[in-house]
Amino acid sequence: MVALLKNRHVRDNALQVLFVGSIVSVLALLAITAKTNMDAQGITGGFAFLERATGWRVGFSLIETDASLTYAQAILIGITNSLFLGAITLPLASLVGVTVGVMRTSGNGMAELLGTTYVETFRNIPLILQLLFWYTIMLALPSPRDAEPLIGSVVLTGRGIYIPGLNVTGGSVFAGFVWVALMMAVVVRMTPRRWRNIDTTRARHEKRVVWLLALAGFIAALWIGRIPDTPLASIPEAKGLNFKGGIRISPELIACVLAISIYGGAYIAEIIRAGFNAIPKGQSEAGKALGLSGWHIFSRIRLPLAIRIVMPTLINQYVWLFKATTIGIAVSFTDFFMVISTAINQAGQTMELIFMLMAGFLIINYSIAWVLNRVNDAIKLKGTQLRI
Template sequence: MLAILKNRHVRDTGFQAGFVGALVILIVALVVTGKANLEAQGLTSGFGFLERSTGWRISFSLIDYTTSSPYWLALVVGLLNSLFLGAVSLSFATLIGVTVGVMRTSGNGMAELVGTTFVEIFRNVPLILQLLFWYSLLLSLPAPREVEPVLGVFAFTGRGIYIPGLNITGLSAFLIVVSLIAGASVNLWLSTAERFKTVSVAVRRKWKICLWLGVAIVVFAITWWGRLPETPFFTIPEHRGLNYRNGIRVSPELFACIIAISIYGAAYIAEIIRSGFNAISPGQGEAGHALGLSRWQIFTRIRLPLAIRIVMPTLINQYVWLFKATTIGIAISFTDFFMVVSTAINQSGQTLELIAILMGGFLVINYSIAWVLNRVNDAIKLKGTQMRI
């Protein structure tokens, strides 16, 4: 017996088993105690409430929802709203961030000043304050009856932003955004992955053409499937009476969330991109000049691919953090996943179950984002130690 206890492997295994066992016992004890407390207060546990009617309305929904819809459908609406907000905000944050990052490393004094000013202002102001600022600014816009459309098609009013659009369901719009993001991700993978370096440029160009043709076909199919019956396929906002009709109305809550998250995230992404460009040795660009490449070719074929490889792990963390930041919409009553769960807790009293659903939902979403981007990082990173920059 003493000989067994002296074995380090046996002791380590015993300690680990004891720790896991104690953790399981603690969890079971908490569950039993919580259930007993709920029963003492006359509260029922379980997920049967998900089939009950909610009785409350949701202002923004990508799918059909009424006050008689069950709780599970309300949770799906909130989840889709969060995914839609995250997809749009992260896309804009990336575009703005990369642009500002390039400006800060362009060597042009005015561009660097503008980029630095952007980063220093929006990075150092709390996100919640930026959200409240943009929301207040949007609500202070004139009433629809006082607004003349910009270029005849855009109307900026205190009730929302009216833009031209297709008469399709919200779910179709969400699927179109996802399809475009997926297409851009695959295009980046084809351009930078190490496994495609042996494939000629002409072949890869054909692959990309086929890729975007496929994306166009998918987008067209989704648009046709989601078209609203008995309505024109494309409409523009029209001033009628005291309000605008037709087109797409973007609510102040949704628009404020998109602006705040996009700009705040772009300030951090810009610094991440700038660090990637600064980590590239000047010799890389000089080699491109020696080969007769133009400045644009050096940027797109040398500097940008190397910078993306360098900063991808940091970008992954930033994207996960930015998606979690979509929960700030509750401050202005945007009906995202967090807002729907909070309202459901107040209405149903099923606190533990709904918090578990909220935590599980964000865990699955953020893990999926990290998993996909980590696979992209593994595909595009240079193997071995030949990359010494």
């Protein structure tokens, strides 16, 4: 026994087993305590409650629902709404961040002042206050009876924004976006391996073919999913005290999109600015020596290098921004967190629902990080940073 304890390999393994065993023991003790308390209060565990009807209707849903909505369907709606909100806010925050980051490194005094003012203003105001501000502005808009169309058939009202839409099923729209995502994955996957080793003109032609296939597939999905006996386009029209037709974007969704995009854009702007500042000046000087224009130096040299440098930090920021979608509960937006909170109050299955909430966010955020890490591996420069 003494000889085994003197063996460093055995000692290290024993410490690891002891550490893992301690964690498992603590978790088992917590589970037993929770089970005992639930039995004492007459609470039945398990996930059978998911098949029960909720008795309430959701305010915003991308999935068709009815009065017999079950807890499982409500949770699915919440997950879908959170993913939808993240799919809108993450690209918008990136667009805002890149724009402001470019302004702060442009060398133009006025642009730098505006960019700095934006960052220092929206970065230092709590996100929930910005959400309440935008939500108050949305509710202060005219009622549908008094609202007038702005551009085309877009109408701003206190009940939401009405825009023209298409009479197609939600499944066809989802299938179209999945097809476009697959085509984008083909472009990202083939760029470092194939298109670097063939003629530039041929590579551009093949990329155009892929993008045309993506567009054609998206249009085909919408056409197949068209609702029968209805016109393809749906235009909002004033009828009575409200608007009928088109797409209604709820004030809660708009407030969440504006707050998260603007707040997240301020942080992304600082990340992008750090990436631009980390690029050696010799890269831009080399582009000028080759006769490249200012736009080509920015789009072909500075921006790609900056994205490569800051990609790991951006991944962390994107994961944080998706977790920020939970603020929607402050304005009653039906996201994943709000559905779980409401279900806890009504069903009483706290342990099960908290577990589902944690598991759901873990899977979603891990998936975001995994995909973006694969993108980072595809675009990163090989070798040391001295090569940039």
